[in-house]
Amino acid sequence: MIRKINRNDKDKFIAMVREFYRTDAVLQNIPEENIIKTFDELMSDSPYLHGYICEYNGETAGYVLLTLTYSNEAGGHVLWVDEVYILPEYQSNGLGSEIFAFIENKYKDNVARIRLDVEEENDRAIKLYQKLGFKVLDYLQMYK
Numbered sequence: 001m002i003r004k005i006n007r008n009d010k011d012k013f014i015a016m017v018r019e020f021y022r023t024d025a026v027l028q029n030i031p032e033e034n035i036i037k038t039f040d041e042l043m044s045d046s047p048y049l050h051g052y053i054c055e056y057n058g059e060t061a062g063y064v065l066l067t068l069t070y071s072n073e074a075g076g077h078v079l080w081v082d083e084v085y086i087l088p089e090y091q092s093n094g095l096g097s098e099i100f101a102f103i104e105n106k107y108k109d110n111v112a113r114i115r116l117d118v119e120e121e122n123d124r125a126i127k128l129y130q131k132l133g134f135k136v137l138d139y140l141q142m143y144k
Contacts (some may be wrong), residue, residue: 002102005042005051005063012060013039013053020085025122038065054086060119061090061092064099068111076112079103084116096125099134117141 005013013034034052042051047068054062065082081103086095103114116134118125 001055001066003098004056005039005053007043009053009060010039013051013063016060016063016087017083017084019087020083023085024059025119025125027119042091046074050102052099054090056090056093056095059090060087061095062086062099064103066103066107071113074113077110078113078115079107079111081116096128097132100128122129 017035017038018032020026022139038049038051041049048095050066050068052064052066053060054064062085064084066081068078069078069080071078081100084096084099086099107114114134116129118129120126
């Protein structure tokens with residue numbers, strides 16, 4: 001089951017985000033205050049940030065964070081899959097595919113493109129994303 005994150009999920013969400021940022025799927029850890037700010041933003045019903053909990057057999061198994069932007073290039077709204085994390089004990093159960101099927105079904109009529117980024121060394125995730133139809137964009141991303 002995939003459902004919207006709610007206030008009762010705070011402790012589990014924070015613990016999963018901490019764990020996610022200690023994996024090889026990310027370049028660096030983030031400050032604890034960022035995690036709290038993200039949860040608070042989710043609870044504010046922001047139109048730009050959506051968060052979901054993935055459950056497996058009634059247990060919290062992971063989460064996904066989505067952000068919404070607009071792109072002239074895409075000709076509409078772009079949904080960024082900002083973070084997807086499945087707890088290790090629930091991996092290899094098809095939950096990643098289920099999350100993406102949920103995302104595509106829920107947002108198919110409201111976005112022109114779905115984007116994500118992935119660490120080049122994360123072969124497992126790359127294979128899943130390619131299997132789901134994602135293509136490589138030859139952009140160098142920068143930030144300030």
